[in-house]
Amino acid sequence: MSVVSTDPLIFRQSTVEVPWPAVRWLWPVAGHLSRVGAALLLPAALLALWQLAVAQRWLPEQIFPAPALVWQSLVELWQSGELQSHLQISATRVGWGLLAGTASGLLLGFGMGLSRTVHAYVFPSFDVASQFPVLGWIPILIIFAGIDEALKIAAISIAVVVPVAVNAQKGIANIPRAWFEVARVYGFTRLQIVRRVVLPAAAPSLFNGVRQAVMQAWLTLVFVELLASSEGIGYLMVWGRQLAQLDLVVVGMLVIGVVGVALDVALRSLESRLQRWRISAF
Amino acid sequence: MSKLTDIQQDGLPNSPSGALSKIQWRGWVLPLALLVLWWLVTAQGWVNTRLIVPPANVLKVAVTTLSDPLFYQGVLFSVGRDLSGFFFGSLAGVLLGTLLGVSRLADRLIGPTFHTVRQISLFAWLPLLSSWLGYGELSKLVFISLSTLYPVALGTFEGVRSVTKAHAEVARVFRFSRMQMLSRLILPAATPQIATGLTLGLVYAWVATIGSEFLLANWGNGLGNIVIKGRAAFNIELIIFGMLAIGGVGVFFNRIAVRIESRALRWRGPRV
Numbered sequence: 001m002s003v004v005s006t007d008p009l010i011f012r013q014s015t016v017e018v019p020w021p022a023v024r025w026l027w028p029v030a031g032h033l034s035r036v037g038a039a040l041l042l043p044a045a046l047l048a049l050w051q052l053a054v055a056q057r058w059l060p061e062q063i064f065p066a067p068a069l070v071w072q073s074l075v076e077l078w079q080s081g082e083l084q085s086h087l088q089i090s091a092t093r094v095g096w097g098l099l100a101g102t103a104s105g106l107l108l109g110f111g112m113g114l115s116r117t118v119h120a121y122v123f124p125s126f127d128v129a130s131q132f133p134v135l136g137w138i139p140i141l142i143i144f145a146g147i148d149e150a151l152k153i154a155a156i157s158i159a160v161v162v163p164v165a166v167n168a169q170k171g172i173a174n175i176p177r178a179w180f181e182v183a184r185v186y187g188f189t190r191l192q193i194v195r196r197v198v199l200p201a202a203a204p205s206l207f208n209g210v211r212q213a214v215m216q217a218w219l220t221l222v223f224v225e226l227l228a229s230s231e232g233i234g235y236l237m238v239w240g241r242q243l244a245q246l247d248l249v250v251v252g253m254l255v256i257g258v259v260g261v262a263l264d265v266a267l268r269s270l271e272s273r274l275q276r277w278r279i280s281a282f
Numbered sequence: 283m284s285k286l287t288d289i290q291q292d293g294l295p296n297s298p299s300g301a302l303s304k305i306q307w308r309g310w311v312l313p314l315a316l317l318v319l320w321w322l323v324t325a326q327g328w329v330n331t332r333l334i335v336p337p338a339n340v341l342k343v344a345v346t347t348l349s350d351p352l353f354y355q356g357v358l359f360s361v362g363r364d365l366s367g368f369f370f371g372s373l374a375g376v377l378l379g380t381l382l383g384v385s386r387l388a389d390r391l392i393g394p395t396f397h398t399v400r401q402i403s404l405f406a407w408l409p410l411l412s413s414w415l416g417y418g419e420l421s422k423l424v425f426i427s428l429s430t431l432y433p434v435a436l437g438t439f440e441g442v443r444s445v446t447k448a449h450a451e452v453a454r455v456f457r458f459s460r461m462q463m464l465s466r467l468i469l470p471a472a473t474p475q476i477a478t479g480l481t482l483g484l485v486y487a488w489v490a491t492i493g494s495e496f497l498l499a500n501w502g503n504g505l506g507n508i509v510i511k512g513r514a515a516f517n518i519e520l521i522i523f524g525m526l527a528i529g530g531v532g533v534f535f536n537r538i539a540v541r542i543e544s545r546a547l548r549w550r551g552p553r554v
Contacts, residue, residue: 039394046395063413124309131536132529133489135496139509139521143333222403226497234406241409249409253402260401 065247073247074254083236087255090225090232093149094217097156102213105161109168109209114198123169130166134159134220138227147228152221159220163212171205172198207274211267218263222256335518343519344526347508359503360491361531363419367426368487372480375431379438379479384468396435404429404490408497417500422491429490430483437479441472477546481539488532505531 047067053059054066077083108126111118138155145151179201183193199206225234233252240248317337323329324336347353382389382396408425415421445468453467469476495506505528512520 035390038390042391042395120308121311124306125312128533129529131533132525133492133532135489135492136525136528136532138496139513140518140525142513143518143521219403219405223405223493223497226405226408237406237409241413244413246410246413249413253406253410256406257398257402260403261398264401 062244063246065245065250070247070250070254073245074251077236077248077251083251083255086231086233086236087259090221090234093152093232094156094221096153097221098160098213098217100153101157101160101217102164102210104157105164105209105213106168106206108161109165110172110194110198112165113169113172113202114194119169126165130162134162134216135223138224142228151228152224155224156217156220159216160213163216164206164209167205167209167212168202171202171209174205175201203274207271211271214263214267215260218260333518335522340519340522343517344523347520347523353508356503356505356508357527357531360495360505363422363504364426364487364491364535367423367490368430368484370423371427371430371487372434372483374427375434375479375483376438376476378431379435379476380442380464380468380472382435383439383442383472384464400432404486405493405497408494412498417498418502422494422498425494426487426490429486433482433486434476434479437475437477437482438472441475441479442468444475445471474547477543481543484535484539485532488535492528 051067054061054064074083108122112123112126113119134155137158138151141151141154145154175198179197180193183197188196221232222234225232226238229235229238233255237249237252240246240252320334321337324331324334378392378396382393404425407428408421411421411425415424449467449471450463453463458466491504492506495504496510499507499510501507501511505524509521509524509528512518512524
């Protein structure tokens with residue numbers, strides 16, 4: 001439990017006097033460094049434990065590859081270009097799936113959000129279908145689309161459509177009615193209403209949908225590649241598993257984790273940029 | 283008593299006018315149209331009926347499967363797996379989330395690793411888990427627990443962090459012990475976010491259950507295995523039926539979770 005100091009602020013202000021103003025910038029740097037250091041403690045401890053477990057042969061090496069071996073495989077896969085080509089294939093699949101899924105999700109979401117008629121006809125079916133887990137669709141997709149690219153792109157698209165459409169619809173539904181009335185008073189055309197009222201007002205929700213969609217797409221890609229594929233980052237792991245080369249499996253996990261972190265960071269910075277634009281616009 | 287309130291809740295929105303029943307009527311148009319289209323293309327032989335099977339056949343398979351005790355056994359196995367994984371995962375999630383929320387030190391030490399490891403796409407754990415723990419129950423249980431852990435831990439963490447300083451100071455004035463602080467202040471205040479985390483966790487647990495049954499197929503019991511057997515035998519009717527059953531259970535869990543969430547938050551009274 002963090003202890004909150006109870007002494008009044010007045011005392012603190014008078015006592016804090018930095019002797020050399022030039023050193024003042026050091027404090028935040030030191031704080032930052034200690035933060036990074038603390039964050040690295042646990043991974044370092046785990047790595048040491050891992051190394052120790054391998055060195056002491058607590059577990060058979062087939063199911064517990066040495067850290068050095070994992071690193072070596074990673075470097076070899078990278079230098080031979082194999083890793084990049086797997087990653088590129090996976091990224092292409094996610095890209096196409098995202099494109100198709102986002103386009104149809106936006107269409108569906110805007111349709112349901114803007115038109116009461118579309119909402120009445122489509123929403124009940126969509127509501128039920130969207131609660132079906134994406135994985136449930138995959139066996140039936142395999143029958144129709146085979147196990148090639150079409151399957152992966154279709155599965156990712158389905159995973160993407162749901163969050164995009166749900167958030168677009170919610171974002172539009174949450175716009176205050178008064179704004180539309182103002183737009184009507186100004187004699188906006190339909191296109192102007194969409195561009196000047198709906199898009200800016202629903203932007204945060206739309207972006208939220210896209211962010212969820214990217215994460216869902218990545219999750220689904222890994223699943224489909226593990227289930228059925230002959231290339232891609234998930235296949236690398238299946239292959240390693242079958243050859244009992246767990247170093248390949250761990251490399252796959254590392255790469256998937258790094259891509260996940262990169263996607264998360266990119267989407268976060270994009271979102272904050274979007275919010276900055278919102279603040280300056282209003 | 284509870285039935286009465288249920289009826290009142292369900293009855294209320296429908297009663298005021300006929301406008302809503304018209305909307306409900308329109309909601310049926312799309313599924314019925316798709317069903318008719320499906321029936322038409324198969325009855326007229328416009329498509330390969332080996333691939334696109336007639337709806338009547340699916341119904342027939344559904345009837346025979348529904349009268350087969352093995353099906354219910356499979357559903358029970360899947361749901362049992364799902365709920366036990368959910369139980370362990372949410373328990374660990376609430377503990378971890380509370381720890382990270384309450385202690386700055388724990389947050390500094392564990393938080394960054396937790397948030398990084400969280401980015402490893404869930405299913406990427408399965409090859410490693412399966413080589414450590416095999417294809418049996420244990421690795422599925424661990425996997426389902428793991429997938430529940432993330433949303434629950436995040437929700438709990440956010441909930442605990444939402445406790446205001448003023449409330450904590452009042453608790454300190456009353457000289458609450460640590461346990462009292464946790465049980466009387468922190469956990470009640472964090473309930474909404476924990477409930478949201480649990481709802482998400484329930485959804486993820488079901489996805490993880492089906493996913494692990496697909497990927498760790500060991501010809502055992504479970505809904506996912508029924509579908510896999512259907513795929514191996516090219517029994518498309520069975521696959522479609524299994525898919526509907528998986529979706530049905532998912533929808534059921536969703537409804538339950540939403541209901542429990544609103545019931546758990548009823549004490550807070552209406553908020554606008």
